[in-house]
Amino acid sequence: MNNEIKPSDDGRAWVEIDLDALAHNASEIRSHLPVGCALMAVVKTDAYGHGMIRCAQRLCAEGITIFGVATIVEGIRLREAIADVDILVLGYTHPKDAKFLYEYALSQIVVDGAHAQQLNDMGFELRVHIALDTGMHRLGIRPGNLEEIESVFSCSNLKVDGIATHLASSDSLDKADVKFTNFQIERFNSIIETLRSKGYDVGKRHAQASHGIFNFSEIAYDYARAGIALYGAMENNDDVYIQHNLRPVLSLKALISQVRWIGAGERISYGGIYTTTKAIKMATVGIGYADGVPRQMSGNDGMCLVGGKKLPILGRICMDMLMIDVTDLEDVKAGDIVTLIGKDSGEEIRCEDFAVASGTISNDILCRLGSRLPRIYY
């Protein structure tokens, strides 16, 4: 498609990104970090649907110097856009792709001793961070396996730049969960101490993601890896110790395609899960589950905003469309804007509310927003 002459970005359904809110959140998070701890901006999955390159460029302008991605392909894309920052691949990279880590100057998490050895054997000088499994049981070396950890340091092609772990329950203030998080931290500290006492330079230490930053703010490592907090969509303030002032960065909007009256006793959408009990004015909206509005949200009350009013979704959400009840709105017509996430005339639907209505978390909603939605930046 010729990019000079193309259909309007706001002609059907789209995402709006407030880059000033992103910058504000970065500064808000940094204000909570202990002295000496730098913010690693996690921009995996296209910056949680916000658009990796535009977000990273803005964060770079705000002074962020290290970025976290999940895959080597994301790392390469980011490197092609920004030359002079550190990029850490947080997920597994197959040793056969070591050459790309080298060529694009990406740092790599090593998940165990075998991974380190295989990367080393590829013959490229690589910068790595060692992953320690302190209790999450996802990636990493068990702290008890000291020899395996030490083996990474003896890989001649690998330069150990950091050591990391991931907290499994730092989003919870439940007593048992807090105890578990403290246990993970103690383990992490203790292995670092052991390594240092044996003369190893472990490099940068990092453990916290967004919830860890706010719930366990006393932890003072060298980096804190923030994703969801940057995008201003962390669960309610009540769930975290430190009150924060994060702003939502993303809005999700769509246009009404058609408005008409439907009589009483009519079934609406697939499968007839909803039947009108009286005559209603109904609007069809040009957004569906292919765009990332979860099908499980079908029939949910009040998860759409039109003219400052929260309106119910009627019946099943379709792949490209959904229907809403606009009986209470006098002046509503095709082409009017429906806000699914964001603000409209003093009312607001937050991504967190949208997530709860869909039985999931905001991270899941954001990273599944459809790639066919244009991103409009402010």
Ligand SMILES: *Cc1c(COP(=O)(O)O)cnc(C)c1O
């Ligand atoms: C995704 C991810 C993060 C960011 O998590 P948020 O909860 O979104 O802040 C941090 N660290 C690792 C290893 C991750 O995979």
